[in-house]
Amino acid sequence: MAEQADPQWVRSGWGHRVESQDEAYRAVMRIVSLAPHRRYVWRGCTSSRLRVRSGLLRELVVDEADPLPDELLVRQNELAILRAARAWGPGTGPAATDLDLLAHLQQHGLPTRLLDVTDNPMTGLWFACEGGDDVSGVLLALDVTGLPTYPTTDPRQGSGGPAEPPARSLRQALRRSALDARPFLVRPAVPSARMAAQEGLFLSGVVPAFAPQCGVDGLPLRLGTPPGREKLAVLFGERQRRAGRPTRLPLCALVVPPGLKATIRNHLTALNRRRSVLYPDVEGFRDAYRGDHVDLDLDAVRPVVSAHDDVDAGEP
Template sequence: MVWRGLGDHAFKVESTLVRALRKEGVEVTEANLRQREVEILRVARNWDIGLSEHGSVTDMHLLAMLQHHGAPTRLIDVTFNPLTALWFACSDSSMANLPGVLVVMTVSDAPSRVTSDIPTLTYDTVTMPREATVISAMRKSQAIGGPLLIEPRPKDERMKAQEGAFLAGVFPDVPQDGPVVGFQWSGFAPLLPFTLRALESPDANIGGTNWQGFSYAGIVISPEIKRQLLPVLDRTFNRSHRTMYPDMPGFVATLKQGLLRDELGSDGNRGGDLPVPMPEYWQNA
C-alpha cells in the first residue's frame, strides 16, 4: 500500500498536470496530457535541465525531477509510510480548520519502474531512448488497466525522509467517477473500504496479502483531531517541517511561510527573554 495525505477532504488525488489543464480549460485526455508533457520536457531540456557531464537523463527521470521542484507533471506523490502521509494531512496551517483525509491506495500487484532504469527499446522507440521510458510505462499501464509505481533513483534527502515514490498511469478514455482521478481501476476497488472496516472486528479473517487491482480508501480527519495529532507526530514520530523538508529549498519555503517565528524568537540558551545586543557600529552612529 501507498499513502497520501490531503489537508482538505474535498481535494481529489490527481496530478498537477491534470489540474493545470483543467484550469486552462483544456479537455483532460491522454492525448492532451501527453502533448503538454512533451512540450514541458522539450523546454526543460532547452534550459539544460537534466544535463550533466554524464549525458542527459531519461524522460521518466526528468519528470521526477520536475515533479520534485513543483512543475506540473502526470506523476502523483505518494509515500510508503502512513505517518508521513498523516503529517501532510494535518500540517498545512491554511487548512487547519478543515477536515483532512488520509488516503490509502493498494499497489501490491502494480508493476514498478525506477527512474534511472535503462530504457527497454522497441522497434518504434529505438531512435528515441530518452522518451522510451515514459512511452513503455504508459503502454504497460494501459495493458494492465491501472497505474504503475515509480520509484526515484537516486533519492535525494527529501525523498529519503518522506519515503516517497510516485504513481503514474495512462489517463482513461472514460474518466472514473471518484476522488482519485486519472487511473483505471478494477471492479474490486469499491471493496477496499469494507475490507478495512472488517479488519476492525476481532474475528475478521482476510485471506492473502495481495490485493488484486488498484483500489483506494480514505480516512477523514477532523480539525480537532488534526490539532491533537500534530504534536504527537512531532514529538513521538519525528514528523515536522524540519524532518520532512531537510534541504535548503525546504528551509527557505518554511521560513517564507512564517512557520519558524517561534524558533526565530529564541536563541536556545536565553530562550529569547533577553534583548539582542546592538551592534557596535549602530551604537557609534
C-alpha cells in the same frame, strides 16, 4: 468556473471518518494487516474535498463542467514541458531519461503526470494533518501489489551496454499502462534529501478512456465495488477481528476531522514526523519561515554587539 466535485469518500463507501487519534493509528494497522503480502502506498491531503489529480491534469482542467483532459492532451503538454525543460537545462544532464526528468521537475513543483505518494503511512498521515485546520483532511491508502515499478535511470547506463533513448522509458511505461489498464510506480534512483526523508515515490499511469472511479482522476484504476461504510466500520472498530470486515481493500480514504488534526500532528512528533524532518532542504526552511512555522529565539543569541562597537572582532 464550476466548483470541483467533492469526492465524498465516506458516502461513496470508500472512506471512513476517524474520531480519535487512536482510531486513526488503528485504522492504518488494520489496513496493512488485512491480507498478507499486500503492498500499499499512502497519500495525505489537507482537504478531503479535493479530488486526487496529478499537477498536470489539475492544470489542464479549465472548467469542472467540461470532460477531463484525455491522454492525448496530457501527452502533448507533457512532451512540450519536457522539451522546454531540456532546452532550459534544469541540471539533470543530457542523458537523463524522461522519467528521470519528470521526477526532477515534480520535486521542484512543476506540473507532471506523477502523483506524490509515500511508503510510510505516518508520513502520509502528517501531510493529511499538516494544515487547513478548518477542513477535514484525508489519508489515502492505495493497494499497489503487483504494479510495475520503474527506476528513473536506465540500468544499462554505466554497464557497458547500449542505453535506451531518453524518451523510451516513459513511452514504454505508458504503453504498458494502456495495455494493462493499470497504473505504475516510479522510484527515484538517487532520491533528494526531501524524497529520502519522506520515503517518497510516484504513482502514475495513462489517462484512462473510461470514467474515473471514486475521487481519483487520471489513473487507470478499476477498483470494483466499494467495501461500504458498514464493513469499514467493522474493520476499524475497537473489537478484535470479526466477521463483516471487507476481504479486499484496493483503496481506502481515512477522513480526519478538522478538530483532530492538531492533536495527531503533535503526537506524530514522537515518530519523528515533523516539518523540519520531512522538509530538510533550503526550500523547506524557506517555506516554513514564510509560513510562520519557524520560531526565532532572540534571547538565545544575546548578548549582541553591534559591528560599530565590536572591537573584539579583529582587524578585517
